[in-house]
């Protein structure tokens with residue numbers, strides 16, 4: 001048999017790689033997919049795609065979102081890594097005022113852009129204020145808005161020609177169904193099932209493109225709501241949300257512990273190999289990446 005000689009330094013490099021397996025920088029793409037008003041109800045309705053994605057990864061049904069449980073405050077925390085007292089976003093401000101491009105609390109989009117001027121970035125959101133006043137306007141983020149099916153179609157079309165480093169998605173129809181029918185009611189749960197189908201289509205697009213192995217897929221919600229169709233308060237039904245994360249370096253069937261919605265940008269930055277700004281108060285919870293316990 002022919003003997004294969006491996007130079008000593010190459011052998012050491014192989015050894016070092018296998019000994020220091022880390023998720024930091026293990027991904028070229030991150031998807032943050034938020035279902036407005038879905039709370040933690042994914043487990044109480046038919047949501048086969050979300051269940052399949054999260055059960056092949058890691059998940060939690062006790063993630064704490066920001067207070068007050070209002071979209072502007074909560075999406076603000078999910079994208080800027082801090083509580084509302086720091087990012088100071090409200091629905092009214094996010095609807096009318098562009099986010100300060102020099103803020104000490106940058107969005108995950110600004111962090112990625114500052115690390116890579118050429119990174120393709122995209123945000124498709126039913127709820128307009130995310131692209132108006134929550135994500136900074138000077139980053140060259142490809143944006144789209146419309147009803148949930150329109151947003152879904154825009155994303156699928158965009159993905160045909162692009163491999164975004166960061167893709168943010170906001171679906172809003174579940175929150176509308178919660179306001180109309182009460183959160184946790186059959187009408188609200190049925191809309192989660194409908195949106196779950198769209199989540200499956202987007203996930204499948206990544207699979208078809210052959211980049212799923214390089215993608216960290218995050219599914220969550222900004223807040224829940226009450227049976228009488230409101231949110232903004234501090235009850236568990238409003239404060240507790242779902243988080244499911246799928247990625248190549250994540251052991252299947254795990255449970256995330258102690259997570260808050262402001263942790264999501266830190267998770268995304270780590271996956272892409274970027275340093276989180278020291279001003280972010282969100283951190284990486286245990287139960288996602290094997291090396292962070």
Ligand SMILES: [Zn+2]
Pocket residue numbers: 036037070071072175222223
């Ligand atoms: Zn909301």
